Amino acid sequence: MANILVLNSGSSSLKFALFGVKAACTEKPVVSQAQALSPQLRGQFSGLGTERCAVFIEGMAQAHTPPPAEAHDHQAAMISLLTWLEQQSLLDNLVAVGHRVVHGGTHFKQSTDLDERTVKLLEALTSLAPLHQPYSLAPIKVLQARLPAMRQIACFDTAFHTHQPLEARQFALPYAMYDRGFQRYGFHGLSYDFISRCLPSVIPDFEPESKVLVAHLGNGASLCAIQAGQSVASTMGFTALEGLPMGTRSGAIDAGLVLHLIAQEGMTADDVSTLLYKESGLLGLSGISSDMRTLLRSDKSRAEQAVAHYCYRITREIGSLSAALGGVDHLVFTAGIGEHAAPVRERVVAQCSWLGMRLDPSANQANQTCISAPDSNVGVWVIPTDEEAVIAADCLALL
Template sequence: MQEILVLNSGSSSVKFALYRVDDDALPLAYSGHFSGLATSQCAVSLTRWTQDTNNDALPTAYHYDAQALASQGLRPAMTHEDAVLMLMSWFDQREEKGTLAAIGHRVVHGGQTYHEAVRLTADDVAVLERFSSLAPLHQPHGLAPIKLLMKQMPDVPQIACFDTAFHAHQPQQARQFALPRELTAKGLIRYGFHGLSYDYIQRTLSSVLPDGASRARVIVAHLGNGASMCAIRDGISVASTMGFTALEGLPMGTRSGALDPGLVLHLISHEEMSVEDVSTLLYKRSGLLGVSGISSDMRELLASDAPEAQEAIELYCYRAAREIASLAGALGGLDQLVFTAGIGEHAAPVRARIVAQCEWLGMQLDPQANGHHAECISLPDSRVGVWVIPTDEERVIASDCLALLKEAD
């Protein structure tokens, strides 16, 4: 039995999923995540998936908090490397373990070099490290497990799947800034991110929509701690709210999203902030946290009566509605709107406020369906379908790994 392990590393977390290879199928065997890495609040959640007689997946969940980890002799403040080594040790001790065919990794930035999944060499890793300044919250953490496992398991293919790859075929005008041509030639363009999430949605949408429903012009709203939107025409990305870095576009948990570049110059020249100060401000102290002064977590803001919390939510929804209008213009109309990721999948009031500001596009929300987080949350006579579809970046990575392995056979 062959298996494919997927690792999705964030700034303080590692999500993982282990799939069994069954011809072209990839049944999920284990999934989970390490959270709070490098903090005293480190925790691990692990779910084992089994199949019942109807071939339905049955989960058995385990959770280990910092105290439980310490009781096992493990440091509560684990690093990403600690987490990966612990995970590999767990999987190696299973009685039913198979042969690890590949390990797939989410890598946020592939630059202009990588437009599809690739089996990594040391030279590839060196190239990818050069893109760390373009995705400082993600790229270093995504590469750390790769470098570790290339040493620990040199015979197991390490395969990278890129968030930027899904947007690589956008038209030139969607990717180009109005900068001197020599800077564009150096790669100062709009790359777009969250591509693995968008790829999953576009692969899944045809099985979700009713017969006859058009999926020619789709906007996917990936709303989580990081947030972006993508305009997809006939399964291909044509425009995205994120650009040169994952800082542009929508306001996010702690990131500012788009702002006047003159404001950055003002912060440096008049507020006497250093480049590092400005980076910290825009990446870690802005967004929902900066506007509210309370939290970067939308759940806390929705539960708060503070006017600052409501202001942050209103700004978030307003900016989202504006971006939907812009992307609809790039598509020449709109057939379907899909909400996904943490906020998109679970924050019904946020979805309702956004859709209310987009009624002029032909959206009609079904309040009851929205409140129950139904798959379809638009009314039957809504001209634009509105959907809630959970994303699954890990499955896209596993599928791309399997395809790459078959090509190599």
């Protein structure tokens, strides 16, 4: 059986998954991937560069010792993974490696093969996604050196949003700047793509023209308005900093405040970048943690206020995206917080009662798929996302 390796690289983690190709497939729907792709294993290096570095593997038919957990960065983790895959004879039938790449800029509007030219184009986008792009590129470069003949494919978080209407993508800046790439790109597109493709198989009697809001709530967080499988609007913009407050990122902030910090407070651009990307969000608001689980367990008032602000901002953006859609039929929660934090979902739905949303409390506490009450005008759902499955399906389509 031919295999496809999928890599999803974060700032301190490297997720990997191996899919077996069971049959040829000329289309992209994830819902039909069960016939074409067979998940073989999944795993993750976490805590890269820290003393807490760990590795786990799940899904293998028999127990195997995982790769060593001494990886100090993404390159070392990738080398360790390749060595381990070779020891398990899992490289023998590898036909492609698919990568999650956060920013595709204006050049890449769909999944694409990687070569020296495309890698250089992606490197040039690093300043737009400093927490993600370098880590996406690190495994690519290791593979180019270790397995130069291996086919590598990049799948982009920005690609799903490229067909938004012009007015949704523009900033109110001189138009020539839009042509130079100063525009709203949106992110978390692989997650939204997966949810969009799954909706017909998850929601009974789902209508293709339904107006759907998806809340991808994790350490990074955003919302997306989707209709007919297309992104209509999203909360993230030029970078993955805009929109909702996140674990350590500020989310939307007045550009004038940034100017003030530089001009009046004497902060450098690097200082402001560190503040907005690494010291803000839930961590900055609470002064306790960037982890929603920790904040929900805490009895500190600042933890409660951070959660309240987070849910308030989600609710405001739901109102904005509902206007962009002209209504809303379904709200989907996904990603770590969206899938597991019942108190966050409860607050958000309660604050959206003006839309006719009603929650089934017991279903919400049990993290069931449908958590809306029978009398709710809006379907409310919890659907686990699977970015790796989308990457594998797109690689198969290209192959």
